[in-house]
Amino acid sequence: MESRINPRDGFIKQNMIFMSGMLIAPVIACATSFVKSLALCFVFSLVSFAAILLCRFIPRTIVYTIRVTLYTAAAAAVYIPVAALARILFGEAVIGAAGVYLPILVTNSLILSKTETRFYLEPYANMVSDVLGFIAGFDIACLMTGLVRELLATGKIAGAEVPILFTVPALETTFGGFLFVGIGAGLFRAVYNYRKAHADADDEDSLADYAEGMGEFLVGKHRHEEREKIRIYKAAVKRARTENDWLDMEFLNNKDVLAAFEAIINEGNELVGADEGSGDENADETADDSGTLTENSESTGVTEDNDNADIS
Amino acid sequence: MQIFLNIVSAALVAIFVQNLVLERALGANVLLYASRNKTHCIGFAVAITYVTTVSSPLVWVLDTLLGENEYYGIFMPILYVLVIAFIYIVSLVVIWRFFPPLFRSLKKYVHLSVFNCSVIGSLFLCSQQGGDIFTYIGYGFGTGVGFLLAAYLLYVAADRLNSSLVPAAFRGYPIMIVYVGILSLALYAFTGYTTSAV
Numbered sequence: 001m002e003s004r005i006n007p008r009d010g011f012i013k014q015n016m017i018f019m020s021g022m023l024i025a026p027v028i029a030c031a032t033s034f035v036k037s038l039a040l041c042f043v044f045s046l047v048s049f050a051a052i053l054l055c056r057f058i059p060r061t062i063v064y065t066i067r068v069t070l071y072t073a074a075a076a077a078v079y080i081p082v083a084a085l086a087r088i089l090f091g092e093a094v095i096g097a098a099g100v101y102l103p104i105l106v107t108n109s110l111i112l113s114k115t116e117t118r119f120y121l122e123p124y125a126n127m128v129s130d131v132l133g134f135i136a137g138f139d140i141a142c143l144m145t146g147l148v149r150e151l152l153a154t155g156k157i158a159g160a161e162v163p164i165l166f167t168v169p170a171l172e173t174t175f176g177g178f179l180f181v182g183i184g185a186g187l188f189r190a191v192y193n194y195r196k197a198h199a200d201a202d203d204e205d206s207l208a209d210y211a212e213g214m215g216e217f218l219v220g221k222h223r224h225e226e227r228e229k230i231r232i233y234k235a236a237v238k239r240a241r242t243e244n245d246w247l248d249m250e251f252l253n254n255k256d257v258l259a260a261f262e263a264i265i266n267e268g269n270e271l272v273g274a275d276e277g278s279g280d281e282n283a284d285e286t287a288d289d290s291g292t293l294t295e296n297s298e299s300t301g302v303t304e305d306n307d308n309a310d311i312s
Numbered sequence: 313m314q315i316f317l318n319i320v321s322a323a324l325v326a327i328f329v330q331n332l333v334l335e336r337a338l339g340a341n342v343l344l345y346a347s348r349n350k351t352h353c354i355g356f357a358v359a360i361t362y363v364t365t366v367s368s369p370l371v372w373v374l375d376t377l378l379g380e381n382e383y384y385g386i387f388m389p390i391l392y393v394l395v396i397a398f399i400y401i402v403s404l405v406v407i408w409r410f411f412p413p414l415f416r417s418l419k420k421y422v423h424l425s426v427f428n429c430s431v432i433g434s435l436f437l438c439s440q441q442g443g444d445i446f447t448y449i450g451y452g453f454g455t456g457v458g459f460l461l462a463a464y465l466l467y468v469a470a471d472r473l474n475s476s477l478v479p480a481a482f483r484g485y486p487i488m489i490v491y492v493g494i495l496s497l498a499l500y501a502f503t504g505y506t507t508s509a510v
Contacts, residue, residue: 028337068423069397076390100436103389104429178493190481
C-alpha cells in the first residue's frame with residue numbers, strides 16, 4: 001500500500017525547532033550568529049543524513065534497547081570526518097565557539113527516535129526525501145534564528161554592520177534564546193493554525209472522497225460474494241493495524257474519514273453477524289479486530305496532536 | 313575532607329551556576345517530556361544522574377590519557393558514546409538479571425533517558441570544567457540533580473502552562489520554553505551575564 005506520509009511534514013508541520021521542539025538545545029545556546037548557525041546546520045545535516053541512511057541497514061531483529069546504541073555509535077563515527085571538514089570550512093574559532101553543541105548532535109532525536117517512528121517505516125526513496133525535508137526545515141529555522149538574533153543583539157549580519165535603531169544584547173544569552181525560540185514557536189504555530197483552518201475547509205471534501213474510495217476498496221471490491229468481502233475486510237483491518245503509521249496525522253484527525261472508517265467497521269460487523277448464522281468460526285475475531293482499529297486510530301491521532309517533545 | 317569538598321563544590325556549581333538545562337539549554341527537549349508527570353520527572357533525573365555520575369570517572373581516565381592529543385576533540389563523541397553505551401548495557405544486564413520487575417518498568421523509557429543530549433552534554437561539560445577525578449564525579453552528579461531541579465520546576469507549572477488561559481498557539485511547547493527561559497533568567501542572578509555586544 002502506498003505510504004501516506006507527507007515528505008513535506010518535516011519542513012513546516014513537524015518543524016524540529018518551532019513545532020515539535022525535537023532539537024532545540026543547540027539553537028537556543030549556540031545559534032547566536034549567522035556563521036555559528038551555518039556551522040551548526042552543516043554538521044547537523046551531514047551527520048543526521050548519513051547516520052540515518054547507514055542505520056537503515058542495522059537489522060531490526062536486534063531489540064531497540066540495544067539498537068539505539070548502534071545508532072548513536074554510527075552517528076558519532078560519521079561525526080569524525082564531518083567535524084574535520086567543518087574545521088577546514090569554518091575555522092577553529094567558529095567551531096571552538098560552538099563548543100559542546102556540535103558533538104551533542106550525534107544524539108539528536110532525528111536519528112534516535114524519528115527513525116523508529118517514521119523513517120524506517122517508509123520505502124527507502126520516500127525516506128530519503130522525508131529526511132531531507134526534516135533537515136531542510138531545521139536548517140532554515142536555525143539560520144533564521146541565528147540571523148535575527150545576531151542582528152538584534154549586535155546590530156550586525158554575518159559580521160557586517162547594519163544600521164538599526166536599537167539592540168537587544170540579551171538575545172545572545174541562553175535565556176534570550178529560550179524566549180526567542182518560545183515566542184517564535186508560538187507565532188509559527190499561530191500562522192500554521194490559521195492557514196490550516198482555512199485549508200481544511202477545502203481539503204475536507206477531498207479527504208472524504210478518499211475515505212469513500214477506501215471504503216469501496218475495503219468492502220465493496222468483491223460484491224459478488226459476501227464471504228470474500230469479510231475476508232478482505234479482515235485482511236484490511238490487519239494490514240491497517242500493522243501499518244499503523246500509514247494511518248497517520250491529518251488523515252485520522254479528519255472527522256469525515258473517521259466516520260467513513262466507522263461505517264466500514266459497522267458494515268463489516270453486520271456482515272460478520274450475518275455470517276455467524278452461516279457458521280463462520282472467525283466471526284468473533286473480526287469483531288475484536290474492528291474495535292481495536294477504532295482505538296488505534298483514535299490514539300494515533302491524539303498522540304500526534306500532543307507530540308510536542310521528541311527526545312534527543 | 314578535601315575530596316569531599318571538591319565533590320560538593322563541583323556538584324553545587326553544576327546545580328546552580330552551570331545548570332545543565334537552565335544555563336546551557338542541554339536536554340531542554342528531554343525536560344519537556346520528563347515534566348509531563350512526576351514519575352517521568354524522577355525517573356529521567358535518576359537515570360541521567362546515575363549515568364553521568366558513573367560515566368564521569370571513565371571520562372576522566374580518557375581525558376587524562378588522551379587529552380593532549382591534537383585530534384582528541386574530534387574523537388571525543390565516539391569515545392564518550394562508547395562509555396555511555398558500556399554503562400548502559402552493563403547496568404541493564406545487571407537489572408535484568410537481579411531485578412526483573414524494575415527492568416520491566418524501566419525498559420519503556422530507559423534508552424530515552426540515557427541517549428540524549430543532556431547526558432553526553434554533561435560529560436562534555438565535565439571535560440571542559442577539568443579537575444581531578446572527584447571533581448568529575450561531583451560535577452556529573454550535580455548535572456543530574458540540576459536536571460531534576462529544572463524538571464520539577466517545570467512539572468509544578470505544567471498544568472497552568474497547558475491551561476485554556478494560555479492562547480492556543482502558545483499552549484504547550486512554546487509557553488513551556490518561554491517559562492524555562494524566565495527560570496533561566498532568574499538563575500543568571502547567580503552568575504550575572506556578559507555579551508559580546510558593545
